[in-house]
Amino acid sequence: GDSVTQTEGLVTLTKGLPVMLNCTYQTTYSPFLFWYVQHLNEAPKLLLKSSTDNKRTEHQGFYATLHKSSSSFHLQKSSVQLSDSALYFCALRNYNVLYFGSGTKLTVEP
Amino acid sequence: GALVYQYPRRTICKSGTSMRMECQAVGFQATSVAWYRQSPQKTFELIALSTVNSAIKYEQNFTQEKFPISHPNLSFSSMTVLNAYLEDRGLYLCGATRDNSAETLYFGSGTRLTVL
Numbered sequence: 001g002d003s004v005t006q007t008e009g010l011v012t013l014t015k016g017l018p019v020m021l022n023c024t025y026q027t028t029y030s031p032f033l034f035w036y037v038q039h040l041n042e043a044p045k046l047l048l049k050s051s052t053d054n055k056r057t058e059h060q061g062f063y064a065t066l067h068k069s070s071s072s073f074h075l076q077k078s079s080v081q082l083s084d085s086a087l088y089f090c091a092l093r094n095y096n097v098l099y100f101g102s103g104t105k106l107t108v109e110p
Numbered sequence: 111g112a113l114v115y116q117y118p119r120r121t122i123c124k125s126g127t128s129m130r131m132e133c134q135a136v137g138f139q140a141t142s143v144a145w146y147r148q149s150p151q152k153t154f155e156l157i158a159l160s161t162v163n164s165a166i167k168y169e170q171n172f173t174q175e176k177f178p179i180s181h182p183n184l185s186f187s188s189m190t191v192l193n194a195y196l197e198d199r200g201l202y203l204c205g206a207t208r209d210n211s212a213e214t215l216y217f218g219s220g221t222r223l224t225v226l
Contacts, residue, residue: 097159098156
């Protein structure tokens with residue numbers, strides 16, 4: 001069945017450094033991938049989405065490229081800020097539902 | 111814009127009792143509503159997908175007998191947690207889509223269930 005894998009559970013970085021959060025997926029359908037960000041005590045909010053192979057998509061300084069050849073959709077940012085501390089979930093769409101990865105908690109330190 | 115409201119935001123119930131939570135779509139017609147539970151460990155579990163004019167589809171480990179869902183119109187859905195126990199605690203989220211070709215699920219803020 002469909003599944004999403006996020007290998008890092010916890011990532012801690014100093015402000016200003018780059019970050020990459022890994023996301024790989026398995027599906028038998030044409031992939032549609034999402035990144036959601038969830039701040040403390042809030043609902044998850046859409047950060048990025050893509051179904052186009054090898055095309056970079058960007059939002060709020062974050063970017064990701066869907067690579068169908070490697071079944072990946074890694075999230076990156078060139079310089080993290082304190083406000084980026086949150087949970088990040090990669091998700092795969094199948095019809096009208098999303099299958100989420102286990103999430104990565106990003107903590108940015110001063 | 112598309113907004114999804116969930117009520118109540120937080121609720122506490124005694125073990126073995128039931129509680130009902132609501133999901134309201136504002137500004138769009140929610141043809142599909144997916145209910146999720148986010149465990150204290152923060153992982154998301156899909157409970158069921160409710161699509162207007164279709165049968166509600168429950169995921170493995172979730173049943174209608176335990177989590178009955180009502181989706182009476184294109185703006186409202188409710189789910190009840192029957193006979194809640196400690197393992198049912200968590201944040202219950204509803205995600206609504208505009209139509210069957212919609213790209214994005216719009217999430218409500220969730221209902222946090224605590225079971226005593």
